[in-house]
Amino acid sequence: MARAVRDAERLNTPGRRRRSTIPTIKVDREAFGKFAEAFARFMGTARFLFGMTVVIVVWILWNVPIGPPRPRFDPYPFIFLTLVLSLQASYAAPLILLAQNRQEARDRVISERDREQAAQSRADMDFLAREIASLRMSVGELATRDYLRSELRTELRTILAELESEDVA
Numbered sequence: 001m002a003r004a005v006r007d008a009e010r011l012n013t014p015g016r017r018r019r020s021t022i023p024t025i026k027v028d029r030e031a032f033g034k035f036a037e038a039f040a041r042f043m044g045t046a047r048f049l050f051g052m053t054v055v056i057v058v059w060i061l062w063n064v065p066i067g068p069p070r071p072r073f074d075p076y077p078f079i080f081l082t083l084v085l086s087l088q089a090s091y092a093a094p095l096i097l098l099a100q101n102r103q104e105a106r107d108r109v110i111s112e113r114d115r116e117q118a119a120q121s122r123a124d125m126d127f128l129a130r131e132i133a134s135l136r137m138s139v140g141e142l143a144t145r146d147y148l149r150s151e152l153r154t155e156l157r158t159i160l161a162e163l164e165s166e167d168v169a
Helices: 002-012 029-043 046-063 079-141 145-168
Strands: none
Touching: 029 046, 029 079, 046 079
C-alpha cells in the first residue's frame, strides 16, 4: 500500500529534464524555401522538360544493343533509369509541395491585406457619402440661382409697377 502511494506521488511530480543526445541541426527555413521555389519554378519550364527528355533518350540509346560495342550500364528493362527517375520524383514532389505551401501563405497574406484595404475603402466611401448627403441637405437650404432670379424679377416688376403708378398720378 505504501509503495502504491509512493509510486503515485512519483508519477505526479515532474522529473528532471534530460538533455537530448540527438544533435539539433539549425536549418534556415527561408533559404530552403527559396531553394524549393526556385527548383519548382525550374521544373515547370520547357528547358527542364527538354533536358530531361534528352537525358532519357541518350540513356536508352546508349543502353540498347544497337551500334558499336560499348559498356552498357543499364540493359533493356532499364531498372537503373527507373530508379533514378523515381528518386528524382521522390525529391521533386515534396519540394513542389513546399513551394506551393509558401505561395499559399503569401496569397493568404495578400488576400488579408486586400480585404483590409477593401474594408478601409468601404469605410472611406461611406464617410464621403454621408458628407455629400449633408452637403446636399445644406445646399437645399441655400437659395439657388433660379430662386434668386425669380425673386429679383418679382421685385423688379413690383418696382416698375410702382413707378408706372407714380407717373400716371
